[in-house]
Amino acid sequence: VLEVRDVQKTYQVGDDIVVHALDGVSLQIRKGDFIAIIGPSGSGKSTLMHSIGLLDHPTSGEVLVGGTDVTKMAENELARVRNKEIGFVFQAFNLLARTTAIENVELPLIYAGVSATERKERAIEALKRVGLGERLDHMPNQLSGGQQQRVAIARALVTEPSIILADEPTGNLDSKSGIEVMAFLQELHKSGVTIVLVTHDAHVALHAARVVRIADGKITQDYFNKDG
Amino acid sequence: VLEVRDVQKTYQVGDDIVVHALDGVSLQIRKGDFIAIIGPSGSGKSTLMHSIGLLDHPTSGEVLVGGTDVTKMAENELARVRNKEIGFVFQAFNLLARTTAIENVELPLIYAGVSATERKERAIEALKRVGLGERLDHMPNQLSGGQQQRVAIARALVTEPSIILADEPTGNLDSKSGIEVMAFLQELHKSGVTIVLVTHDAHVALHAARVVRIADGKITQDYFNKDG
Numbered sequence: 443v444l445e446v447r448d449v450q451k452t453y454q455v456g457d458d459i460v461v462h463a464l465d466g467v468s469l470q471i472r473k474g475d476f477i478a479i480i481g482p483s484g485s486g487k488s489t490l491m492h493s494i495g496l497l498d499h500p501t502s503g504e505v506l507v508g509g510t511d512v513t514k515m516a517e518n519e520l521a522r523v524r525n526k527e528i529g530f531v532f533q534a535f536n537l538l539a540r541t542t543a544i545e546n547v548e549l550p551l552i553y554a555g556v557s558a559t560e561r562k563e564r565a566i567e568a569l570k571r572v573g574l575g576e577r578l579d580h581m582p583n584q585l586s587g588g589q590q591q592r593v594a595i596a597r598a599l600v601t602e603p604s605i606i607l608a609d610e611p612t613g614n615l616d617s618k619s620g621i622e623v624m625a626f627l628q629e630l631h632k633s634g635v636t637i638v639l640v641t642h643d644a645h646v647a648l649h650a651a652r653v654v655r656i657a658d659g660k661i662t663q664d665y666f667n668k669d670g
Numbered sequence: 671v672l673e674v675r676d677v678q679k680t681y682q683v684g685d686d687i688v689v690h691a692l693d694g695v696s697l698q699i700r701k702g703d704f705i706a707i708i709g710p711s712g713s714g715k716s717t718l719m720h721s722i723g724l725l726d727h728p729t730s731g732e733v734l735v736g737g738t739d740v741t742k743m744a745e746n747e748l749a750r751v752r753n754k755e756i757g758f759v760f761q762a763f764n765l766l767a768r769t770t771a772i773e774n775v776e777l778p779l780i781y782a783g784v785s786a787t788e789r790k791e792r793a794i795e796a797l798k799r800v801g802l803g804e805r806l807d808h809m810p811n812q813l814s815g816g817q818q819q820r821v822a823i824a825r826a827l828v829t830e831p832s833i834i835l836a837d838e839p840t841g842n843l844d845s846k847s848g849i850e851v852m853a854f855l856q857e858l859h860k861s862g863v864t865i866v867l868v869t870h871d872a873h874v875a876l877h878a879a880r881v882v883r884i885a886d887g888k889i890t891q892d893y894f895n896k897d898g
C-alpha cells in the first residue's frame with residue numbers, strides 16, 4: 443500500500459557539511475501491517491516517516507502509493523491522498539499556535555469538505571477518546587506536553603484514515619496514558635487500519651507485529667515478532 | 671536549598687473555566703537531593719518545575735531560595751540566582767530557532783559574563799558530552815527530536831549549576847542515549863549537584879533517591895527509595 447525504494451535523503455549544512463539522513467532505504471508497507479520503527483536518536487526515523495507520509499520528496503529513489511510512483515502524481519492528487527488516507531502524528535506535534543484544541547482537530551475535516559456540524563461532533567469525539575473532553579477550548583500553550591501530544595493524536599485519527607503514521611506518539615505520556623493510546627491503536631489495527639509507529643519504548647516494539655530497525659540512515663533489520 | 675510552601679497556581683481559560691494546575695503544593699528540596707517527580711499527564715509536574723525554577727510566580731503560597739522568600743528579592747537578583755545556580759531543561763526544549771546548537775548552548779554563558787574564548791570551549795565540551803560534537807552548527811530545525819533534546823540538556827549544564835531541573839529529559843531519546851544522559855546526571859549528583867527530574871520512565875524513578883508523586887495538582891506521595 444505504501445513503499446519506498448532505495449530512497450536517499452541528503453542535507454547540506456553550511457558550505458561543507460553533507461548529512462545522509464537516509465542512505466538507501468527500501469521498505470514495503472502492506473495493507474494491515476503494524477510496524478514499529480526503532481533506532482538511535484538521529485538515525486533517520488523521522489526522515490523516513492516524512493518520505494512514507496508523502497510530506498517530503500527524497501533526494502533520490504522512489505515513493506509508491508498503491509503501486510503508483512508519486513512523482514507521476516499531480517500535487518493536488520497527492521494532497522488529496524495524504525488528507526484522505528494518511529493520519530500523521532508529528533514528533534513535535536505541529537499544532538497551530540493560536541488555534542484551540544478542537545479547532546486544531548477540526549482542521550483536516552475542513553480540508554476534506556465535511557460539514558460544520560459533523561466536524562464539530564467528530565472533533566469532540568476524537569478529543570474525548572484521548573481523555574481531553576475538558577480541554578476543548580484550550581490553546582496549545584495552555585496545555586501540558588502530554589495533552590498537546592494527545593491533541594496531535596486526535597487530529598491524526600479524526601479523518602478515519604486507512605494508514606496511521608505516528609512519530610513517537612507516547613514520548614510525553616505517563617505509562618497509563620501511553621497504554622491507553624496503544625490500546626486505541628491496537629483497536630484501530632484490528633479494524634483494518636495500517637499502522638507505522640516510531641518508538642523508543644521497548645514495550646511498544648514488543649507489541650508490534652513487525653519491527654524495522656534503522657541506524658545511520660540504513661535499515662539493519664526487518665522482522666516479524668513471533669507472537670505479534 | 672529550594673522550597674515551595676502551600677503553592678497554588680490557577681489559570682483562567684475563557685470566561686468561565688478555572689484550572690487549578692497546582693492546588694496547595696509544599697515541597698522541600700535539600701542540597702544534594704536526587705528527586706524524581708512522577709504523575710499522570712496534566713497533573714501539574716511542569717507547572718511545579720516552573721515554580722521551583724523561579725520561572726513563574728505562583729497565584730499564592732511562597733517560594734524560598736536558601737530560606738529567603740523570592741518575592742522579597744529584586745528581579746535582577748532573582749535572574750542572577752537563576753542563571754548562576756539553576757540549569758533548566760524544558761519539556762519542549764525552548765531552543766532559539768535561528769541560532770545554531772553551539773550558540774544556543776553559549777547563551778547562558780554570555781549572560782554570566784564569560785569570555786568569548788572560554789564560552790566557545792565550554793559549549794563545545796558540553797555538546798560533545800551529549801554526543802553532538804558533529805552537530806555544532808546545525809539549527810534546531812536541522813536536528814532530530816532527540817538531538818534537540820540533547821542541545822537543551824547541554825545548555826542547562828554548561829554553567830555548571832548547583833541545581834538541575836529537568837522536565838522529562840529522556841522523552842525523545844532511544845534507550846541507549848537515555849541511559850547515557852542518566853549516567854551523566856548520576857555523575858553530577860555524586861559531585862554534589864542537586865537534581866530534580868520529571869519523568870514518565872519507571873526505570874528513572876527507580877534510580878532516584880527520592881520519589882514525589884503528583885496527581886490533580888497535589889502531592890500524593892513523597893518517599894525515599896530504600897536503595898536509592
Ligand SMILES: Nc1ncnc2c1ncn2[C@@H]1O[C@H](COP(=O)(O)OP(=O)(O)OP(=O)(O)O)[C@@H](O)[C@H]1O
Pocket residue numbers: 577580583584585586587588589614615616681682683689690691709710711712713714715716717718761
Ligand atoms: N496557561 C495555561 N492555561 C490554562 N491551563 C493550563 C495552562 N498551563 C497548563 N494548564 C493546565 O494545567 C494542568 C497542569 O499542566 P502541566 O503542564 O503542569 O502538566 P504536566 O503534569 O507537566 O503534564 P505532562 O505530563 O502532560 O507534561 C493541565 O491540565 C493543563 O491543561
Ligand SMILES: Nc1ncnc2c1ncn2[C@@H]1O[C@H](COP(=O)(O)OP(=O)(O)OP(=O)(O)O)[C@@H](O)[C@H]1O
Pocket residue numbers: 453454455461462463481482483484485486487488489490533805808811812813814815816817842843844
Ligand atoms: N534539515 C536538516 N538539515 C540537516 N540535517 C538534518 C536535517 N534534518 C535532519 N537532519 C539530520 O538527519 C539525521 C536524521 O534525522 P531524523 O530526524 O530522521 O532522526 P531520528 O531518527 O528521527 O532521531 P530522534 O530519535 O532523535 O527523533 C540527524 O542526524 C539530523 O541531524
Ligand SMILES: [Mg+2]
Pocket residue numbers: 487488489533609814815816
Ligand atoms: Mg525523530
Ligand SMILES: [Mg+2]
Pocket residue numbers: 586587588715716717761837
Ligand atoms: Mg509536563
